[in-house]
Amino acid sequence: MIVAMLERATEEEIQNVVERMIEIGFNVHRTTGAVQTILAGVGTPGAFSHDDFSVLPGVSEVIRISSPYKLAGRSFRPEGTVVRFANGVSVGGQEVAVMAGPCSVESREQILESAKLVSAAGAKFLRGGAFKPRSSPYSFQGHGLDALKLLREAGDAHGLLIVSEVMEISQIEMMMPYVDLFQVGARNMQNFNLLRELGAVRKPVLLKRGIAATIEELLLSAEYLLAGGNYDVILCERGIRTFETYTRNTMDISAIPVVHKLSHLPIVGDPSHGTGRRDKVPAMARATVAAGGDGVLIEVHPNPDKALSDGAQSMFPGKFAELMNSLRIIAPAVGRTI
Numbered sequence: 059m060i061v062a063m064l065e066r067a068t069e070e071e072i073q074n075v076v077e078r079m080i081e082i083g084f085n086v087h088r089t090t091g092a093v094q095t096i097l098a099g100v101g102t103p104g105a106f107s108h109d110d111f112s113v114l115p116g117v118s119e120v121i122r123i124s125s126p127y128k129l130a131g132r133s134f135r136p137e138g139t140v141v142r143f144a145n146g147v148s149v150g151g152q153e154v155a156v157m158a159g160p161c162s163v164e165s166r167e168q169i170l171e172s173a174k175l176v177s178a179a180g181a182k183f184l185r186g187g188a189f190k191p192r193s194s195p196y197s198f199q200g201h202g203l204d205a206l207k208l209l210r211e212a213g214d215a216h217g218l219l220i221v222s223e224v225m226e227i228s229q230i231e232m233m234m235p236y237v238d239l240f241q242v243g244a245r246n247m248q249n250f251n252l253l254r255e256l257g258a259v260r261k262p263v264l265l266k267r268g269i270a271a272t273i274e275e276l277l278l279s280a281e282y283l284l285a286g287g288n289y290d291v292i293l294c295e296r297g298i299r300t301f302e303t304y305t306r307n308t309m310d311i312s313a314i315p316v317v318h319k320l321s322h323l324p325i326v327g328d329p330s331h332g333t334g335r336r337d338k339v340p341a342m343a344r345a346t347v348a349a350g351g352d353g354v355l356i357e358v359h360p361n362p363d364k365a366l367s368d369g370a371q372s373m374f375p376g377k378f379a380e381l382m383n384s385l386r387i388i389a390p391a392v393g394r395t396i
């Protein structure tokens with residue numbers, strides 16, 4: 059159940075509603091939007107009547123939520139979520155966020171060079187894997203803590219925020235000082251224990267769509283984070299598995315407007331994993347922005363042919379800078395900036 063308060067509702071009236079919701083067994087999540095306070099009741103309450111709430115002082119509207127995700131649904135925050143970071147950077151607002159960097163952190167030189175290049179082209183986030191989920195146990199698995207330290211060093215040297223993948227609960231604490239945004243990879247989208255733990259941290263999470271996950275499953279995974287009180291969630295469309303084999307995955311651009319309709323959470327597109335081929339990345343990055351995506355996550359490597367992971371889909375720095383120029387033309391056409 060969602061209780062939307064009147065714009066002029068007093069704190070006392072809000073508290074009264076919160077107490078009544080708790081009394082009947084709801085967990086109450088409160089959000090204060092630009093115009094009104096919204097109270098979402100989740101959990102399994104005892105018997106009650108929605109009408110009893112609609113007549114309480116200060117209440118504007120009581121909405122039954124039939125979708126399985128309550129907090130990730132649009133009605134919890136009709137005006138949309140803006141996830142705010144240091145340096146005035148945000149995701150979900152007017153500006154389209156660009157996150158770029160290599161698939162994996164390989165060496166100090168490689169990540170410092172990557173940071174320099176992507177920041178010069180206009181990216182705000184440096185990406186780079188420290189813990190890598192690889193299909194084969196014999197492939198490069200990432201440099202772990204050393205990589206996290208290098209990421210922070212490179213990010214700080216070039217004014218970039220850091221996004222990196224967390225694969226398991228034990229890594230959360232270790233990563234805390236080094237990352238600004240925890241990435242949950244496609245393979246972990248339904249690692250519910252990990253999601254629960256990340257729901258308890260107060261740092262934003264980038265949740266990637268699972269390889270064969272429906273949009274509803276993606277939103278339900280986001281619900282785990284929100285239910286823990288972490289409302290700073292950014293979704294990511296990174297391609298899903300279909301019968302098509304020409305591309306590594308099939309990038310579902312339509313997920314962007316669908317998510318925007320169903321949810322208040324921002325969504326970014328990852329055309330690198332979405333296509334698996336660097337020559338297809340610019341078109342799908344442009345499509346992401348044109349479709350209203352709140353950002354793009356792009357793999358860029360100073361020397362893609364020597365990359366230890368995902369070389370074929372990593373862009374050459376010059377091509378990435380060119381792509382940025384074209385995104386700067388597209389963004390204003392859909393009411394955004396880059």
Ligand code: PEP
Pocket residue numbers: 161187191242243244245266296331
């Ligand atoms: C990555 O970002 O390098 C990655 C492994 O992504 P995904 O989880 O989408 O495969």
Ligand code: MN
Pocket residue numbers: 161162331357367368
């Ligand atoms: Mn990768």
